[in-house]
Amino acid sequence: MVNRGMIKSRKIGIAVALLWGIICFLFFQFFYPYHLFHREQMQLFLFEPxxxxxxxxxxxxxxxxxxxxxxxxxxxxxxxxxxITLTLLVLIATGFWSLKKLFSGLPAFTIILLIASWEALRNTGVVYPLSATVALIGGFAIAGIGLSLKLKQTPRVFVNLLLLLIGYWIFGYGAWVALLLLLTGEFKNHFKIISVVYFAVLILPFLLRPHYLVPLRDAFQYPMNLFWNTPDLHEEEIFAMSIESDRGNWDEVLKTARKYDQNDQNATYYYNLASSHLNQLPENLLDYYQPGEYGLFLKLSYRSSFLSILFSNQAWFWVGDLTMSEHSTVLGQIFSYNQRSSRMVKRMAEINLIAGEEKAADKYLTMLEHTLCYRKWAQNRRPENQSEAFKKWIIRKRLNCSSVDTLRANNDVVASLRNLLDHNPTNKAARDYLLCFQLLSKNIDGFVADYNAYAKPLGTAPCELYTQALLISLARNNAGPKEYLAYKLDKSLVDDFWKYTELYKKRDSKSLGEEFKSSYWFYYHFATIKVGEG
Amino acid sequence: MLKYIYIFLTGLAIAFYSCSPNTNSDSVKDELPEIFPDYKNVTIPYNIAPLNFKMQGNVDGIALRIENKSGNYIAVKGTDHISIPAKNWSNLLELSKGSEISFTVFAKENDKWVEYKPFPVSVSADPIDYGIAYRLIAPGYELYSKMGIYQRELASYNQETIIENTLLTGSCINCHSFRLTDPDDMSLHIRGQKGGTILATDGDVKILNTKTPKTISNFVYPFWHPSGDYLTYSVNNIQQVFHETKDKRVEVIDSESDLIVYDVNKNETLYCDKIMTKDHFETFPSFSPDGKKLYFCAAEAKQMPMQYQDVRYNLCSIDFDPATGTFGNEVDTLFNAAAIEKSITFPRPSPDGKYIMFTLVDYGNFSIWHKEADLYLLDLESGDVQPLEAANSDDTESYHSWSSNSRWFVFSSRRINGLYTRPYISHLDENGQASKAFLLPQKNPEYYEELLFSYNIPEFINKEVELNVRTVEHLANTEGTNVAQRE
Structure with a gap:
């Protein structure tokens, strides 16, 4: 009867654990996949001694x-x-095994299920390392071994102390879980004063800290870096755009940006980047939240968030400024977990392949060849293995790179884009980014100067956005019909402009908002530029 | 007699050492092997760690026979690289001081052993110092993340951490400097929320707040007076700007810069109008080995960054009296680089007082990102200036440091991939001729390939640096000592 009851309990326990695992899997697979892709990209695991x-x-x-x-x-x-699901199930199994030595089945199972749920939540943190979960598993395993020892108290305490010392060395903060459980075990076994020997393990972080060169708090909690976290679905959407952009799925990036319509600088950055890749930057620009010019190029400063630093290389890479792209990539690299990011190393390899710096490219490709996931990617980019399509891509990218040298500050976006266009006037990405940058920063004179220098000579009619901006300039300068004609403006837009002007003069903000909310005129008059720090 | 018995026994031990390499080749190539690092025809000290290397390109196996002129040899076999046994290596070098050893490389290619043409390595009888200290930092600009200062014993592969900024979260650690390679006297800056200038003098460590009303910045580029009583520093207003073309990347420019001397015993800053001029940028100071001259770089001040390409530094000097802490009245120009449209950085006098080594670039002072940057030697007796051709490469050679016996110099070079600086060591003979430089050997030659940090400011040290990191951590969290200024 008892055995049958135990078997039944065990089956129920396994079923509950499996159900828990299925929920965990479904959550991470369908609601949180991009966080996990991102976490992988923030490390570079090498099979190198x-x-x-x-x-x-x-x-x-x-x-x-x-x-x-x-x-x-x-x-x-x-x-x-x-x-993640399998790792957490291992945590449940290991934890249950050790807790069962202290508590009866149901409390032990409940405790470990709560711990696993807490751990699952912590794993929703973007910087939370899976090694912290492994450390917990290790802690429970050590406790389980210690609690299984069939020794007299004194030798048992010293063997357990040895286990704790080794536990700290190999599992870091997992050792504190083991300490807690072993002490609980001693209390349950009629606590004797000799058990305080266990506390000797607490000296280890103090002793080893100078060797590990970490602050005291890190020495105690390594490799864990946060106690609590809840899923951030807003961030998941940003990562969706980031990961899909890295895969070159620009339609998907645009679709995601539009779907979630976030008032977020990073979302705008990807919206604009996707629009440019799809050749729709000026057409799409004002259909989305624009935090001034900071949605085009993410600002790098001491106040920038890590994600902004990480993402910032992509716009520079796209327009062809390899210096700034490399600068941003290196910063993304050094601020990533352990200063190694597979995504940044891939980008560094691409930048150097385009720049013709074969030795530098070789360094990054060699590193990637020592990985499990990027070996093939790297091998395919070796000069001897490159496909025709890839060779053509390199040639196209090289066309955009400037050969004329000047100096500029890192935030002097205009100087960079002008230099790129002076080198290659057909660089449409750089042209649109420059003109849109001028417009978003409300620099109409700068826009007109750049339009005249880089767009007007093409002889084509301006798109709606540029027409609207040109009309502001023409009106401000009391231009004559000849000047209007020189720009080949769409007449219906000219009519709209006068209509807008009338409404604006009447201060009819309701009608302006209804009819012209997506116009540059509305942005020019009503948008407040925010200082973006990401 | 004992000496000869020792030599005989050591020779015997070496001769019998073998990892059973098959040095019977299937064919012989009349060409030198392509190896990394390139140790062909280099000159090494007898107390250097084994020169482990690998073949460039794919091979199925590699073997090596190293033999000296007396017939003592080491034979080693490896799969992807050569790992020379340290004991046998050091014995062989001891027996080969002042002569050459020959490296014969065998590579297994397409299941056949190919013997390459042997190449010589000269073993100098001039010893090299205990080790080098350097900063490892990712080659980023403006913002920084993890970095640290490390020391490496040259006779082995042991690298120890002196300090890392993981201990001082958010800080930048830079400009470590030792007095004539002696780490008992050390200067180090910690920048950021916590910090100041760490000054270690004979076991006493303190932290200084170095900004004074008369100086434009905190202390920057340091150099110790040989007596240990003074340090000279530049004070600079520094700005980072970017090149549009990728091969040049970044430029660090001074919009102002001056020099000062710091009196260690009195905690005072000494000033001299001649090296704090408005119409010149003065930087990169160093003291002569007798302590009576202050060498530095000076350029006519320009509008920055617009005229950055017109800034060219000359090598100058001014007298200094260590007894009184006073300066001479005249600034001498030792080498007018501007006249040949060049610019000088990092003048470093040799400890024997015969030479000044410096880096020569086309313009400016940020030689580390100038591909044309090369090392030059000024003979102080004759006034001749010569490039150190054997040590230089097509890429950047920049920061350099002398060994205490003036026979070796270590410098950072970007020659491997143009992106990461690595430490190279070269020998200078009694005639001022440099040998081909060799890359600091590592246990696994692939070490450099996977390292994403640059070697920065390699400095020789004559013994292990013993800086108590707990003390530094404590000091960085305390109010530093304000530096006084001598009126």
């Missing part, structure tokens, strides 16, 4: 090594959700 040995330089080497190894699988579609 030197890299692997470097794990010994920080606490919790085994947890970190295993966690980073497993994080690689986040690269694959479905890989992240499967890996």
């Amino acid at each position: 030197g890299y692997l040995f470097s794990y010994f330089n920080k606490p919790a080497w085994l947890a970190s090594l295993l966690g980073d190894f497993l994080t690689q699988f986040f690269y694959y579609i479905g890989g992240g959700a499967v890996t």
